[in-house]
Amino acid sequence: MPRQRDVLFLLYPTHGHVRPNLAVIAELARRGDRVRAVVSGRFAPEVAAAGAEPVLFDPPLAELPSLAGLTEAEWAEASKDVFLDVIKATRAVVEHAESDPPAVVAFDSALWAPARVTAARLGVPAVQLVPTSIDREPFTPGSVRIGARDDDAEWDRLVSFGAALVSLFDAHGVPGTSFESFTARPGERTVAFVPRDFQPESHRYGDRYTFVGPCLAPPDGTPSWRPPADDRPxxxxxxxxxxxxxxxxxxxxxxxxxxxxxxxxxxxxxxxxxxxxxxxxxxxxxxxxxxxxxxxxxxxxxxxxxxxxxxxxxxxxxxxxxxxxxxxxxxxxxxxxxxxxxxxxxxxxxxxxxxxxxxxxxxxxxxxxxxxxxxxxxxxxLSGGARAAADVIQRVTEEDCE
The missing domain is CATH 3.40.50.2000 (Glycogen Phosphorylase B;)
Known part of the structure; x- marks a missing residue:
């Protein structure tokens, strides 16, 4: 029998971020792994049904407001608000992980700061889970950007995030005094829930990026909807x-x-x-x-x-x-x-x-x-879906033990 692995997911609590991970959680649970997922209370039942032990954010993360009609500047400001809200959860995540250490941290890309602090504190590998196309690693020129490149605006965001990041990393005993320390740890793997052919400029992303495509949950019981009896499209x-x-x-x-x-x-x-x-x-x-x-x-x-x-x-x-x-x-x-x-x-x-x-x-x-x-x-x-994502998560634990 393969040995049981212990996987800790950190999931940003919106449908678009949680749903792609449910099939991955179910696949890992099917393989016999122990899975925990830090998530908000409204998604706890779905996480549990997929086979993970829910762990609630403390303090809870703020509900995401409507995004309809946001300009690029308003989008950047909303992204900053999400980041500042997310880092408040770091201490509780670290304390939970240290009290019951996982073998790997699998984290939604919105939660990269608490995830990387946790992985660094415990000395365990981490896998980033991206529910959309990959733009850039955090905190490199153009990283917090949708639309035309604006290096001056990007630098302003770096400065505004920098103080919060330095404080966060230092508070947990993790060096965080340079912008380089805010990016991915060497060798960190990334799983994207899009196929490689959909990813723009996919040639830029090497072997540590795996594009698994959508991870759709299998049908669950009796269908809740049936097509019309007539032949209308x-x-x-x-x-x-x-x-x-x-x-x-x-x-x-x-x-x-x-x-x-x-x-x-x-x-x-x-x-x-x-x-x-x-x-x-x-x-x-x-x-x-x-x-x-x-x-x-x-x-x-x-x-x-x-x-x-x-x-x-x-x-x-x-x-x-x-x-x-x-x-x-x-x-x-x-x-x-x-x-x-x-x-x-x-x-x-x-x-x-x-x-x-x-x-x-x-x-x-x-x-x-x-x-x-x-x-x-x-x-x-051919991209592999949930099975391919689970393979990456399991593989990093094996590589870490070698």
Whole structure:
């Protein structure tokens, strides 16, 4: 029997950061490893169901506000607020890890500061888990950037973060007096939940980066959704959970698709009650929550805010994406979809129900788009998913013991 490993996950508490890791946790638990996950209380049941022991953040991390409509400057400020909030959890994470040391720390990229402090204190390896495309290692020129490069603004962010980082590292007895000490430890492995072909400039990333693609949980019991009995093509419309407060876009799309051939499945991400959309025609249904893969298995197109989780779910099912992004990170994802010919994206100034319907009709009927989607799905299948991610996490513990 292989020896049991002890893995400590640090998960940033949003759906887009937690969900990709659940299948990895389940795979490690299936292999017989002990898994713990530091997470917020609202995700503790899902983490436990996947096979991990939940450990709650203390103090709790702040709820992420809506990201809809943020400018690049506002996005950078929000990123800074998240970072300053995250480092407050470091002491409790370190104390928990020292009282019951893991063999490896597997951490969401938003939690790199407490994770690297913990790994350095314990002398154990760490694996970074990135739920989106990789931009740069933290705290190198351009690292906290979406959009045009601005070295002066980047340096200002380095200075503002620097004092907090030096204090954090010094408080835990870890040298942190230079910007170099804030980047990844030598040899640290990174797992990205995108396939290599989706990663921009993927040639820049060597062997310590593993692009495993989306890690989708297997079907769980009886499906919560079934396709319509008629032969209408199915469209999934969702704005995710962090920028889904655009009720007028939902209602505008309802009007645009009411007389169309499409059967539209809308998910509202808990932001609105379905009743807020008003009376719906028989060809349109709305849900607070729904397992998207169940719909995508039958869908001909999807409309999303271009969060990476939504994009990857669609591509894993070879479903074309119409992206309506409303913040810088989603815009970068949407542009990548467009560059690769896997769908279309609409800038905020062009978004309307009529424009969304026109884009859906165009991508769903395009043979070249279908061909590229089929090739991307094949690439995703070969990327390895949760099994490949679990392999990396287990391998670093073996290498550390050699």
């Amino acid at each position: 199915v469209l999934l419309l969702s704005l995710g959970t962090t920028s889904n407060d655009r009720l007028s876009l939902f209602t505008d799309c309802v009007a645009a698709f009411a007389e169309s051939p499409w059967h539209v499945v809308i998910t509202l991400g808990g932001r609105f009650d379905p009743g807020a959309l008003g009376p719906l025609p028989p060809s349109i249904e709305a849900h607070g929550w729904l397992r998207h893969p169940e719909v995508l298995a039958h869908a001909r197109a999807s409309v999303s805010q271009a969060g990476m989780g939504s994009v990857m779910e669609s591509l894993a099912h070879a479903v074309p994406v119409v992206a309506v992004p409303s913040h810088p990170e989603a815009i970068a994802n949407a542009r990548r979809v467009g560059e690769l010919g896997l769908g279309r994206w609409l800038p905020a100034t062009e978004v309307s129900g009529v424009a969304v319907r026109a884009a859906v009709d165009a991508v769903a009927g395009d043979a070249d788009t279908a061909r590229r989607l089929s090739a991307m799905r094949a690439h995703i299948d």
